[in-house]
Every structure is written in structure tokens, then in C-alpha cells.
Amino acid sequence: MVKPEALRLLSGENELRTYQFGTKSAIHKFCKNCGVRMFTEGYLEELGGAFISVSLATLDDIDLEELITAPLWYADGLHNNWRKQPAEIRHL
Template sequence: MLKTYRGSCHCGRVKYEVDVDLAAGTGRCNCTFCSKSRSWGANVKPEAFRLLCEETDTNDYQFGTMSGHHRFCKTCGLHAYGDGYVEQIGGAFVSINVACLDDVAPEELASLPIHYADGLNYNWPNSPKITSYL
């Protein structure tokens, strides 16, 4: 069910609202960025995301194909969301960090479906052999 959540970084400087159906699925990946940051994402279309702070409160990190922007708080350094354009996943997207949602109960988080992606081997549709560390 589509629901509006509020999210923020650790210090609260970066804030957003997002309309997302978390029960439709979240994702974790074993690429070097996601595995090192323990990223837990959910993708939405840009119109479902509302940044509630100045974009200048964030830093931008890109790597690889440069198709995604990883947005970090300039103060606390937490990766709260990202955005970009990848044709294979439907074009423009915003990926929220599920762990940064402020108003979601632990019971809801524990019940969310997770798709594990083998990004380390560019085999995104398939799960890696080992997922327990993600």
C-alpha cells in the first residue's frame, strides 16, 4: 500500500518525504558501494520524492557509469538517498535509504521483502550466492 514516509540523515539536516509501497519490495546489493555502506534501498519515481531541505545541504558522489548520484549530508555524512537515470530500471528514479525513514516501526521493517542483487558481477536480476552479510 502506498504510504507517505518522512526520512532524514543522522543529524536531521537532510530531510525528505517519499510516497512508497515498501511492501512491494526493497533491495540490497553486493556491489562495492552497497556492501561497504550496507545500503538498503527502495526506488520511486522522482515525482514521489520531495526534498525538504536545500540540495546544497548534500554532497554528491558518483562512480562507475556515473548514472547514479549518491546524496550525503554535508554535516554528518550519512547517505540518505540517491537519484539518477537508468533505462533498464525505467529511467529516472530516486532511491531512498530505507534505514533513514523516521516514521516506520521496527516490526514493519522486519517484515519487508528484500531483493538481493548481484551488482558485484553486474548480474543485477539475480541474487549473489551469499546474502547474509548484506
């Protein structure tokens, strides 16, 4: 996740469509042609306010080794406990 000002969309903004569900606290951006989720815009005080969650598979020229060694954080979204990891994460 990054702050909104950290995302720079280089092209294709007119190719994106949005989807919201549930509480509508997030706006999911999808490619209108292939359906791939590109990123999600949202706002949660628990996460420090406005954020963008980027689908890593959509990034160009990302180093595989950097992805493999990057730290991961699993939030307990099932219980809306965004500051705590779920008790069980082995299956994630």
C-alpha cells in the same frame, strides 16, 4: 527504490552534496555536515529507468515492524546483473 516523483524532500536541500564514482551512472546525495548518505539518484534500463534509492535510516517516523517484515531484494551488482539475485546472500 522508488521513482523520482515519489520522493518529496521536505527541507535541507541546500545541506546536500553530491558524489559520483566509477561509471557515474548514479548521483549519491550526502549531508554536508555529517556525511550520511541520504539517497541516490540513478538511471538503469534494467531497473525500469530513473530511480531513487533511499537510505531507510534517514526516514522519520518509520515503523520498525514494517522494516523488519518488508520484502528484500538483493541484486547482483558485482556482475551488473540487476535482475538476478547473487547465488549467496546469507552474509548480506
